[in-house]
Amino acid sequence: MAVPESEQRLAEPLLTELLGELEGWERQGEAITKTYTLKGFKSAMAFADRVAEAATAADHHPDIHIERYKTVRLVLTTHVTKGISQADIDLAKTIDAIGGG
Secondary structure, three states, X not given: OOOOXXXXXXOHHHHHHHHHOOOOOEEEOOEEEEEEEOOOHHHHXXXXXXXXXXXXXXXXXXXXXXXXXXXXXEEEXXXXXXXXXXXXXXXXXXXXXXXXO
């Protein structure tokens, strides 16, 4: 099965450039991560649900962690290529547009 172009691992120079365009996202090995602090548990769960809907629409699914009752930590990576792809960058931008803070 061929890997879609959007899920191909990004070359380091391009990855560095694209990460520079994302506010608050940090690279951790072969993933990018961001933590959002919300008003409370209900807001955190509602935000996580909106992220889940966007991820399902994009067919690209992050790890979603609800921590300390009001923080949501997201981890994006492309499992098929074991690295960071354009699909991760695109979903990060979509998540930022959803807003969580």
